[in-house]
Amino acid sequence: MQDAAFASAAQGESRLLPLAVDLDGTLLTTDTLHEGLVAALLRDPASLPGLLASLPKGRAAFKRHVSKAAPANAAVLPLRQPFVEWLEDQRAQGRRLHLVTAADQSVADAIAQHLDIFDSATGSDGTRNLKGPEKAAWLRERFPEGFAYAGDSRADLAVFAEAEEIVLVGAKPDVAAKARRLGHAEVLAEFPPQASPIRDWIGAMRIHQWSKNALLFVPLVLGHKLGDPSAILDCLLGLILMGLTASGTYLLNDIADLPSDRLHRTKCNRAVAAGRIPPLQGLAGAIALVAMGLIGAAVLNPAFALGLLGYVCLSLTYSAFLKRIALLDTLTIGGLFTLRLALGVELAGVPYSPWLMAFAGFFFFSCALAKRHGELIEARDMPGGGLARRGYEVEDWPLTLGFGAASAMAALQIMILYVANEAAPSRLYHHAAWLYVAPAALAVWVVRIWMLSHRRILKDDPVVFALRDPWSWGIGAVIAAAIVAAL
Numbered sequence: 001m002q003d004a005a006f007a008s009a010a011q012g013e014s015r016l017l018p019l020a021v022d023l024d025g026t027l028l029t030t031d032t033l034h035e036g037l038v039a040a041l042l043r044d045p046a047s048l049p050g051l052l053a054s055l056p057k058g059r060a061a062f063k064r065h066v067s068k069a070a071p072a073n074a075a076v077l078p079l080r081q082p083f084v085e086w087l088e089d090q091r092a093q094g095r096r097l098h099l100v101t102a103a104d105q106s107v108a109d110a111i112a113q114h115l116d117i118f119d120s121a122t123g124s125d126g127t128r129n130l131k132g133p134e135k136a137a138w139l140r141e142r143f144p145e146g147f148a149y150a151g152d153s154r155a156d157l158a159v160f161a162e163a164e165e166i167v168l169v170g171a172k173p174d175v176a177a178k179a180r181r182l183g184h185a186e187v188l189a190e191f192p193p194q195a196s197p198i199r200d201w202i203g204a205m206r207i208h209q210w211s212k213n214a215l216l217f218v219p220l221v222l223g224h225k226l227g228d229p230s231a232i233l234d235c236l237l238g239l240i241l242m243g244l245t246a247s248g249t250y251l252l253n254d255i256a257d258l259p260s261d262r263l264h265r266t267k268c269n270r271a272v273a274a275g276r277i278p279p280l281q282g283l284a285g286a287i288a289l290v291a292m293g294l295i296g297a298a299v300l301n302p303a304f305a306l307g308l309l310g311y312v313c314l315s316l317t318y319s320a321f322l323k324r325i326a327l328l329d330t331l332t333i334g335g336l337f338t339l340r341l342a343l344g345v346e347l348a349g350v351p352y353s354p355w356l357m358a359f360a361g362f363f364f365f366s367c368a369l370a371k372r373h374g375e376l377i378e379a380r381d382m383p384g385g386g387l388a389r390r391g392y393e394v395e396d397w398p399l400t401l402g403f404g405a406a407s408a409m410a411a412l413q414i415m416i417l418y419v420a421n422e423a424a425p426s427r428l429y430h431h432a433a434w435l436y437v438a439p440a441a442l443a444v445w446v447v448r449i450w451m452l453s454h455r456r457i458l459k460d461d462p463v464v465f466a467l468r469d470p471w472s473w474g475i476g477a478v479i480a481a482a483i484v485a486a487l
Helices: 002-014 023-027 032-043 045-057 059-069 081-092 105-115 133-142 154-160 173-180 197-205 207-222 229-256 258-263 279-300 302-320 328-348 354-379 394-423 432-454 462-468 470-486
Strands: 019-021 097-104 120-124 148-151 165-169 186-191
Touching: 019 023, 019 081, 023 032, 023 081, 023 097, 023 105, 023 148, 023 165, 032 045, 032 059, 032 229, 032 279, 045 059, 059 097, 059 105, 059 120, 081 097, 081 186, 097 105, 097 133, 105 120, 133 154, 148 154, 154 173, 165 173, 173 186, 197 229, 197 279, 207 229, 207 328, 207 354, 207 462, 229 258, 229 279, 229 302, 229 328, 279 302, 302 328, 328 354, 354 394, 354 432, 354 462, 394 432, 432 462, 432 470, 462 470
Parallel strands: 019 097, 019 148, 097 120, 148 165, 165 186
Antiparallel strands: none
């Protein structure tokens, strides 16, 4: 009886066709060729001539050169986890799994070794591009008794046509419909696309961060030009153009930080890190956004365009290495916020105010330090505390507290001196005494922000935090009411 049971089980396992699994877009949510190409361009630009020279030799040769210039790091590539779990279940049932991909053989080997669920791994060999009809012919020869195939793209339709069983993984609706119409192949399972591309792009562009560009309107308000439609329109257009440019820099930063973001607890869910936006598309989108912003700015106002170009250069320099230098990172953040005010001065067509620039420099430096201080206070209770990736040690928290509080007080002092020495004596305000309410109310906000930071409650950039904080809106309303009363 026992022998019969074993024989029955063996017969059941023999009926399970070997399953060939595609890699790019199927097992992974990303494309390894795109990943490698972008990594090579960003980390080793000197490899570009060699990559271009390999193009006339064919796609397989090009993939081989890309894989040499930027070897695949299988540990951080984004897996399609529900599909991987299904594959593990199929393997437990006795099905043979084979990784068959158009990616280079070195990439296939790295993935197979990392997952350890495949019986074999076959990729392009530098001469043969194992894709579409070429892959179908290879599988037909390798498995003459039939095979199952898991794929996602239009190129996989030629393979689906030869398979006895198919698995649709992340396939677009038109590809899935054509695969089903093949008729002879049974659909074993289907894993639909996971998210909306439009939502992913909006998230990657950080549209919510455009709110920071409202600083462009501060010189317009303080310069008493709210009655100038032309200045208001210029500031509105400037806000949009700066938003597009900033979105491009955010995308570039996401692409440059791919390996570290994929190991981060929350950043791994970003669209680029999760593979929902292919890195090559992300790079093209980033370049297009920055180009649109700068070209539009040049048409709108050449001085604004020059300042915006400076913003891009400083922002990318910060992302590249300044963010890893203690205190210089927060000085740079404060400078980027202050630069927004300078750009607003150009758009509004008002004179530069040394009071405003000095206040902004100290105030935004303090805000940047508040966020970093909160991170250091929280790091004290963590194993191996500190922010090594930011250049800080856990014992640095008194420095961030001291510099941050001093900068806040300096900003408030500059604001009071401005009211006393310039705003009040001018003829722009009929009841200038009301202006002293503004520094008093701002002092309340600054003290509260630093208290929240020291208590590890402040988790965001203080400017972003203020946009969602009812207390900040209330204090802002008091300052606005005081300015209106002073008029």
